[in-house]
Amino acid sequence: MFDLLTHWFSSFLRRRRRLGNFGRTVLPGLLAARGPGQPVPDRLAPDLLRAALEEPAAAIARLETRADGLSAAEAAERLLGSGPNEVEHEKPLPWWLHLWHCYANPFNLLLTALAVLSYLTEDAKATIVIGAMVVLSTAIRFLQEGRSHRAAESLRSLVGNKATVIRRPTGPAAAGVEAAAAHLEVSRRDVVPGDLVALSAGDIIPADCRLLTARDLFVAQAAMTGESLPVEKNADGGSRDAGPLEQRNLVFMGTSVVSGSATALVLATGKHTYFGALAARATATDTTPNAFQAGVNSVSWLLIRFAAVMVPIVLLINGIDKGDWLQAFLFALSVAVGLTPEMLPMIVTTTLAKGAVRLSRRKVVVKRLDAIQNFGAMDVLCTDKTGTLTQDKIALARHVDVFGQASEEVLNLAFLNSHYQTGLKNLLDHAVLEHVELKAELKLEQNYRKIDEIPFDFVRRRMSVVVSELDDHHELICKGAIEEMLTVCTHVRIENGGGPQVLPLDAALLERVQRVTRQFSQDGLRVVAVAMKELPPAQSRYSVADESGLTLVGYIAFLDPPKESAAPALKALAGHGIQVKVLTGDNELVAASVCSRVGLSAEKVLLGAQVEAMSEEELAQAAERCQVFAKLTPLHKERIVRALRARGHVVGFMGDGINDAPALRAADIGISVDSAVDIAKEAADIILLEKSLMVLDDGVVEGRATFCNMLKYIRMTASSNFGNVLSVLVASAFLPFLPMLPLHLLVQNLLYDISQTGIPFDDVDEELVRAPLKWNPADIGRFMLFFGPISSVFDITTFAMMWWVFKADTVAEQTLFQSGWFVVGLLTQTLIVHMIRTPKLPFVESRAAAPLMAMSVAIMIVGVWLPMGPLAGHFKLQSLPPAYFVWLAGILLGYGVLTTAMKRMYIRHFGWQ
Template identity: 30%
Template structure:
């Protein structure tokens, strides 16, 4: 139907074929046949089998699987079992660490009301909300969840908590009058939307949309259309794996051709040698090392209150170039706070944030008391008396009972020292129609009416104002309107206070208030303040080269004020209306030039994230409402609030902040960068092992010599290196200055020219030393098993010495930190040596791998090779530092 929020109630009923008396049971059943149940689409979950098979989608794994098949056909059972075991272990590590797939749609379904009061056959009955249809008339009471989208037909002080859908930081007042068709979602005051909650008052409305046609249903549709973005790490690893796999296969084919055509080697021997080369060239342990490194990062992040749902998201945080953050509950506390109080005498500042009554009242940075400032005392009394909210300490936290704005006023009164309320004789509850609350209180001066509410409504009912001398004077409306504008420009939500003596009254009603005669006392400036730690956190991520953008459903003035406070200086806030009219290409320009976006809908947030990604940005998106879920899923890293976030948001996100703290994102970014550094160190460390082994077999086959190491020995070296030495690099701490460097280019290759050069010369050194040792021993009559055992020892010891150098990418390894910062590395070296000694000296290992015991002096050559490798890398680092 046409926009129901912009139509008169009678027109809405007419288009729906309904009436104020509701539908009949037969009419509802007929409509349900056409539109279906009032439920949201079911998500298709990934099965555990699909998740397990996905672990094998890697070009390197394909080559290993092919190698296992060939060895099986050749009858090499041991080789087949070992290769298959490597593949299966890698898959299981990824499978276990990844956990279950996210299902955001199920969490959104949980937001819907289970039952509702509906007018059927002229009688109010309670039915299952799934049975509701467009045209049904529904009644809303405090605490109810709205079961479908409603056009409101009756309201009585109705206020809805819509922050999960619109991002509005305070409950929205609802009324029955139509609003402009182009009104933003948060400004459609004539509508009640499915999944929101009744904060106060009552109402009646006619259902205009159910199930997938509702605003929340629209969000589930967007969620289903959003495909999870591929992370920079998976893109880089995909390219790297493909290149490595193709290179290994091509070189293996070349070796086969040379061996068969030139040396007339048998096909069985050639194929086993080619498989040995492929196994040597491919770092089988890399997927496991990557998964374990990421898992360790996940554990460390969990200790810092960042719960990670997808392993690769840990590293992606380190690549982020832009953080798009919600305002309410993320940058701010989602706790309304009186920041300033203005009377005709002074403007007082109020320190402290949130509902904890801890703060001071300041005038020109000097603490003041109510005894010396009766004008401030009057404002505190109105805040305390015309108020139904309460704050109390539970489990170490100050908790609000009642409306957030009233809670802020109650906290201000407690800070001022007004804790005991006067005896209330009567009250006029707040109503969205007249936008004020009044109480008749029995005070020491006799009955007094305390009035608080919207400034314009109170100014209409006042003819005098408090004067600086403590008396009263004629109301200067222009002055107060100017002050209201000043407070609004600061992003403050403005309420006013007034009072009047109630002599002779025992009760008060709306007519008494509308009669006027009040004295205007002043203004409260209220805001949802930034978290205390946010300013430092924003500065930290900005120093790391990451741009912070605020995307909120709140008003532009409020958004701009918070942006200034947290350090997001710059251009004005762009509103949802402006985003609505912008094309995709125009939006890409807008997001380059602006950091603050207000009055945004879920569609706007999704478009903004896509525009940033189209500009080449790696985007982290934070949020807590269901309106944030599609954009969180679209972002490279979706970050949900764990305390105040909806379940739908958490399930759509990659990371959940257990403390709802923006500062935790900065800590997680540092962890992400550290993890990427360590992964890169592991790759630069592992590849020379494979390069050296591949070089040994490649050279041996090209020149027709006996293989210095067998395919099974190759697998042994790869496995023990991966599970010991490579894993040690996962525990390296962050390098100095890691949060003062720019984010890495997501399009950049995993390995730069420096890394590639190091891999090449270390491979040549270790591989060359292995071939040289083997040839020397063969030429001097050493048995084949002795020569091969010492050759493998040379490979292993060379890797141990290279590990010490690889722990520090650019600085010298000859430093104290080599022995103190990563004790796990020394434990891994010890385990590696123990395994290698078993490989050489334990009988059953000798039988399995074709090795033999060697004398103590035979370790001299491996040690010399290791020292040469260490010295070469250290000289390389020294030259690069000087250049």
């Protein structure tokens, strides 16, 4: 029996993941399954190598596509043939296997054994009654878990990643005019072999592809190869001496673009990709339980250890005392089932799914159901300021020369840079490109032709494009952060009465430049420097080395005003025990200006350079003290998150850019938004449909309420079961008969469990969600030992009442005794739900939600009706005398008063949670 219990408890969480949980991408788990740099499966390697070695035109022809892509009709036809572009994620169980798992728990197995025994002894009534209980128990769990699973699955559609494909028009083109191919965003699952995809920084690569063109493309593929640094990729020919993963012209599903841009031909999708082949293998292996699952496991094992001690004692006492070892064995098994929280999987799944649905109504989508607990436990939130503290509606406020005077030339150069770059366009680029009139004024098509670009990265913090002006000369136009731009500028261009003049950037000019930009930053403007240099037209490829000897032309400054909701949201988060820390790549003056306007202390700002110089211990102490961090790289953000976690904090990180992905994965709870880049959404556990701290605060409160409801069931079940077993031990030692038959224990346990199905829908006191909540198995054990014996006091009182008051003191009168304790036991178990669901006075200061109240009343009515109604004989119960109910009222009143007094004492000594 205990082997069965152990196996069931260790496996139910794995079943829950199949039934309802969302998961992060399976990539991290693949490393554990195969190890980094594992060879490509034999069935895939030949096709990948063939594509790497052949010319792009040959690969295009072999896949029966064209240089301008597939048409929509062709793509739709191929999708039918190849299937959706999805890997073999762990699939939900088929309904019949789910039904079997809902049946196969200790409670139902023991009931089935009793039904078989009843049938063999020709007790048809007992067989029907017990069989009906099995059907009812299984049906409740099957229907409730099925609803939870469907609710969770429906949230998937709210968070979908896209891919940019190149599709040619399907309609006829005008005479003599070739219709241009269009760049379309489609769901990643709709990408098919033969598609052409456009890739840029921040994209998750949607399939295994052969590069056709690439500009300064760097891909993070550590999950595939174990390489910690991004790998440069190009469209050149492949190497016969290298394997598929080492080919520089192949990119793989699930990896991500760090910088640069490319066009690629899709070779394979879904389970036919390298990622898909590994995923199929990974889903066959169990994953290590996370913090939430470990917490549930710890509670389960607490009860198993308790059962392992108590059940043999019950068996020995009853077997020796009564002499009927078969009856004693069945009774001991019933006690074991009574100690088993068989509804825990259903309560956990239903509560999490209900919480996820409630969160979705608050514009918070949960990708992993068990992330809800971490969401509620979060006590530090790290976030960027753009879009969270500010309005995320950046406007171009100034375009000025180096001395701060308005300059159209600076705007023209910035427009050329933003227009021709093919990497990830940020909000600043979009603000510049809103000046669409410049496209006509500059006559881009006639006067300019793009030659090359040097993509942005978070170390240089700048990007450049090279254009040919009138095919006469090349202009390298660079824009970026002030400090980094000044390191590559040697001259400045100033305006005077005689026209523009270029001067060396000496110390005096440098000081004046810094004074002008500092003033802009203090005014809360984000400042970007614009520089350029002319080059001869002979060169066609450019690199970072060409970003030198530039002439600083001026600055573009952007206004991103604080949100009106930011200050109230920060106050609300603080009221719920959450510190907010701002981690930004902007300079410290802009960060301090914005933070001070929304009520965050910016007296102490830690800079990226300082973070770089600190040891892990120094950084942990500094991160604890500071609220604002500026001029950070992605690795700085990740280090700060890890440092805070090392100090014992549960850290949430909110980000939406490619630079946020490392920190999102390092945090306990990664939070992104639906408009984020693919890699950020993939790394996150929680997706906000609105980028707002107020939405986040609502989500935190809902997450804590969900965790509170799970904790209610665990506490109630543990304490109630502990009290019952104590009562059984006392009764077994002194009574000449069993205090309840195995059937009574099982019926009582079933009815009690049914009453608990209302817990996921219960309300939570406002005071219980003000502070972060964490798993604390020691507290659950203490709670069980503190409140469990209270019910035993009144059980023993009931034993005395039935023995002496109602004379149920012989084997012939045992049915009356058992009926009396059956009613008291069920009603006190149901009452305890309301007594300890809240630290307040139940029914007066805090009332349960209608579903829980209705279930409690219904079960109490059934519990009284069973011995008093026509089915009493079928359950081996009998009617109770009217005087019994007077005593019953007194017992329930005393139970409520004593529990309330003990609750007050417990709160004074230990707090509530």
